[in-house]
Amino acid sequence: MYCRNCGSTVDAGSPVCTNCAVPVGQGTRYCPNCGAETPAGSNACMQCGFILNANAVKPPVSAQGAKSKIAAGLLGIFLGAFGVHNFYLGYNQKAVLQLVATIIGIVLSCIGIGALIVFAIEVWGIVEGIFILTGKINTDANGTPLID
Template identity: 40%
Template sequence: MSNPYDPNQQVNANFPVNPIPGQGAQPQYVIATTPKSKAIAAILALFLGGLGIHNFYIGRNLVGVLQLVFFLAGGLIVIPLIFVGGIGFLLPIAFWIWILVEFVLILLGVPPFDRDSRGLPLE
């Protein structure tokens, strides 16, 4: 029985190998990925858009983190502004308009909402 980890082992010529010197013959693996669903992204945007879950789903993590932070910090910022300045209600309205626009862009397939972070089109 041969050692499968032996770097000097002969490899079948039809089997792809790792071309890095000193690494020996190693198989090349292709990771099969399935495309993300446009319907799931839209549903997440509609129901959990304030938390940025739809952006995490399609791989736009920075925007997802920003939306999550705005959502969590929104109560701390908006409530005092409503009582003090009276214009604090405009911030959550602008935030939810942002979410609604992203929901529509996902449904229409407008870039960058037509692909995930790997460049695969949403199906």
């Protein structure tokens, strides 16, 4: 392999370049695979195609672990009173609030106010479910866009 900084050959396993003493892998001027000069900022060697900047070829973070819009929306509509859609999307505080309010509502359902609380949280969940399905809510708690 070749020194990224000065382009001289370096032994595999040697931690620094014997020519310029720069740690192997540091520098931007030469291809470590074929030793060709690489223009500053280029992501791959023009001579051999070796990937110089591994970060540049990683898929965008948003594509990883993206949540399903349909699943989140339906959870909101059918189980929204229990905050399930917010647990799914990572909005844990809101989810716990909905879950606790619904449980309190169920406990209090022997008096009229309890049913009202459950109804209100249920409507809240359905509205959020519709917002998710229509794209008004389109990211999870980490800001990752939802996928169809």
